Amino acid sequence: MLTGVIIMLTERQLIILQVIIDDFIDSARPVGSRALSKKANLPYSAATIRNEMADLEELGFLEKTHTSSGRVPSEKGYRYYVDHLIGPSTNPNEIRILEDIIQDGFFEFEQIVQMSAEVLSELTNYTSIILGPEMFETTLKQIQILPLSDHSAVAILVTNTGHVEHRSFTIPEKINSSDLEKMVNIMNERLKGVPIIKLQEVLHTEIALLMRMYIDDFEKSFDYLKAFIVTDNPVKLYIGGKSNILMQPEFNDVDKIRSFFTMMEKENELANILKNSKNGIEVTIGNENEVDAIKDLSLITASYHMAGDHMGTIALLGPTRMEYKKVISLMKGLSNEMTDAMYMWYRNDD
Amino acid sequence: MLTGVIIMLTERQLIILQVIIDDFIDSARPVGSRALSKKANLPYSAATIRNEMADLEELGFLEKTHTSSGRVPSEKGYRYYVDHLIGPSTNPNEIRILEDIIQDGFFEFEQIVQMSAEVLSELTNYTSIILGPEMFETTLKQIQILPLSDHSAVAILVTNTGHVEHRSFTIPEKINSSDLEKMVNIMNERLKGVPIIKLQEVLHTEIALLMRMYIDDFEKSFDYLKAFIVTDNPVKLYIGGKSNILMQPEFNDVDKIRSFFTMMEKENELANILKNSKNGIEVTIGNENEVDAIKDLSLITASYHMAGDHMGTIALLGPTRMEYKKVISLMKGLSNEMTDAMYMWYRNDD
DNA sequence: ATTAGCACTCAGGAGTTAAGAGTGCTAACA
DNA sequence: TGTTAGCACTCTTAACTCCTGAGTGCTAAT
Numbered sequence A, B: 001m002l003t004g005v006i007i008m009l010t011e012r013q014l015i016i017l018q019v020i021i022d023d024f025i026d027s028a029r030p031v032g033s034r035a036l037s038k039k040a041n042l043p044y045s046a047a048t049i050r051n052e053m054a055d056l057e058e059l060g061f062l063e064k065t066h067t068s069s070g071r072v073p074s075e076k077g078y079r080y081y082v083d084h085l086i087g088p089s090t091n092p093n094e095i096r097i098l099e100d101i102i103q104d105g106f107f108e109f110e111q112i113v114q115m116s117a118e119v120l121s122e123l124t125n126y127t128s129i130i131l132g133p134e135m136f137e138t139t140l141k142q143i144q145i146l147p148l149s150d151h152s153a154v155a156i157l158v159t160n161t162g163h164v165e166h167r168s169f170t171i172p173e174k175i176n177s178s179d180l181e182k183m184v185n186i187m188n189e190r191l192k193g194v195p196i197i198k199l200q201e202v203l204h205t206e207i208a209l210l211m212r213m214y215i216d217d218f219e220k221s222f223d224y225l226k227a228f229i230v231t232d233n234p235v236k237l238y239i240g241g242k243s244n245i246l247m248q249p250e251f252n253d254v255d256k257i258r259s260f261f262t263m264m265e266k267e268n269e270l271a272n273i274l275k276n277s278k279n280g281i282e283v284t285i286g287n288e289n290e291v292d293a294i295k296d297l298s299l300i301t302a303s304y305h306m307a308g309d310h311m312g313t314i315a316l317l318g319p320t321r322m323e324y325k326k327v328i329s330l331m332k333g334l335s336n337e338m339t340d341a342m343y344m345w346y347r348n349d350d
Numbered sequence C: 001a002t003t004a005g006c007a008c009t010c011a012g013g014a015g016t017t018a019a020g021a022g023t024g025c026t027a028a029c030a
Numbered sequence D: 001t002g003t004t005a006g007c008a009c010t011c012t013t014a015a016c017t018c019c020t021g022a023g024t025g026c027t028a029a030t
Helices: A012-026 A033-037 A046-059 A075-085 A093-104 A109-124 A178-189 A196-214 A218-229 A254-266 A269-276 A325-345 B011-027 B033-037 B046-056 B074-086 B093-104 B107-126 B178-191 B197-215 B218-229 B256-267 B267-275 B324-346
Strands: A062-064 A070-074 A129-130 A140-147 A153-160 A166-171 A237-240 A284-287 A299-307 A309-319 B062-064 B071-073 B127-131 B141-145 B151-157 B164-170 B235-242 B282-285 B297-306 B309-319
Touching: A012 A033, A012 A046, A012 A070, A012 A075, A012 A196, A033 A046, A046 A062, A070 A075, A075 A284, A075 A325, A093 A109, A093 A325, A109 A129, A109 A166, A109 A237, A109 A309, A109 A325, A129 A269, A140 A178, A140 B093, A140 B141, A166 B164, A237 A269, A254 A269, A254 B256, A269 A309, A299 A325, A309 A325, B011 B033, B011 B046, B011 B071, B011 B074, B033 B074, B046 B062, B046 B071, B071 B074, B074 B282, B074 B324, B093 B107, B093 B324, B107 B127, B107 B197, B107 B235, B107 B309, B127 B267, B178 B197, B235 B267, B256 B267, B267 B282, B267 B309, B297 B324, B309 B324
Parallel strands: none
Antiparallel strands: A062 A070, A129 A237, A129 A309, A140 A153, A153 A166, A284 A299, A299 A309, B062 B071, B127 B235, B127 B309, B141 B151, B151 B164, B282 B297, B297 B309
16 A cells, blocks of 8 residues: 655644544544644634645545545545554454453354444444354364264254254155264265365265275265265354444445445455455555445455464455554454464364 | 124225225325226215215225325225225235245244245335244154264254254263263153153153153253253244345335344334234234234234144234235235145145 | 644535426316 | 306425534644
């Protein structure tokens, strides 16, 4: 996001820019020179401030909504604000709530992610989106099939991270229940410890052959289980506080609300946006976003890690007029917590 | 909902009332006499229709939004419409989608409920709420504890209906892992087949004693597992298409949208409304609702059964201007499907 | 370099007007 | 006696005008 030319702003311009943005973030109303001149930390007259504002506008940091309105930060202004005007973030207290939950160790990682999404949205009134951990490191712990009745059973699959996937199914007449058992035994023997993402591969190369030898009418049963084991989408999306964003004054228009909600329903698209995010905290403001649907919003992403590898992404979606300072420190804190939580679950594989 | 006096309407009044309501449901705009007189099935002049409309208004079935507007059905009008003017419902084709899913038997009942909620909302553009099956008949099938590492494990609980509940936890230092195993064994032996809702009771009376005999440092471990087994809320609420309702023209106002969403967040309240619903299809229009929050909406509930017992409730929430005919037949169909689905899962207990 | 002063601009609310849709009533009609 | 045509009347809605207040840009004085 570096421009070729380094723009020099005077000390006073910096302060004024900062105050304007802070004020606008807080009030959502264009800020005028008169109001600014009254602020304690700005001992200049309205006229002086007007001049500075005109300069800042010329430089592209500010905009007017119409000729005689107060100034509003431009996207470039926000960008400068985020890059240079917000101090180092301090780990905020709010995060403690999550810290406790995570330390408890009582919840599965997935639940922690879900809660984090909700808490994050609750704290900010923006919409949070969390991309669940990718399953590179996740391995199969156990497959189990439990008959419920003559004709139905439930299959349960557990990973080393404590993730449980289950599905009920009816047992087709043709399938012999002892065959099923044999099959599950073979699978458990051979698939234990295999990474989830390689499951399908191993299933085809190693297991299929083996089974064909031992089991009558193998094909049918195999297809059946395969559908279950080769689980749907490996990465899950958790969305928190879709309706919290209605609190934001920029959503004062029914059409905006509608289009926001329709956008949030396209989970694939969202997932793609997040997948492309880089490591660390990343702030994307308005048109910096490549996806049209959020070109008038800001997106903040932070990733959490495992042994340096990118594992998942936390994101917060809100109006460009976002409380960047607060949000960034929150996200940093949360990303640390998540990384810790990852560690707790993944450290002792067997 | 019977009024003491039986109101007699002429044949023509009936037709006019019906056409007006149909038209308004369709267009969401007050309907005037001129437009009506042009309809093929109304061979009367605008003036005649005006007279009839005036009568219908006097009787309380119609209202005007202002002195010179067309007529709009009153709540009483809708009530009459629902009670007398919509013919017997035919099982609609749309339901087939669900039928297939259910017959497949591939999904757990809970998933079916979830999908039903979504499909129902999709088909109607209203918001669907489904109260999951109460667990009177549900019994415990198996408890399993699977160690993930030295310090963590996942507990899995399966019911006879194929419902799977799971929770990860860290194993406290003090607890001996073989003790855990013993405990689980005892539980499986004694709790298998016990109805979920009686789990806590049996746990205290029978099991506690037994365990104290066999296991060292029993108290700690026991508390731990109990928290898991005595599961949270026994009845779950599934909401589908919260944002579908934004398609309705009556939600053209940001405040209405906000208050709708805040209402939808109070799940307890919703659950209570649904719990009180009687058997069969029930339509509650506007102020007939006892809960303030939905006094300007209509709620349609239908219940599904098991051996005659009420098991759960399907509901649809939308504007009073609702497509009652379509919705009612959909709900009847769905409630039948759900009843069938219940039967499929519950028939072969062991 | 800063500031006071003043003319100018524009959004938004209040008031006005005109068009259109619909009604109620009366009188004519079958 | 039930139905219809006609007409005056009402009320909403959108467009237009007017006015005020907030805010600006520029110039001249400090």
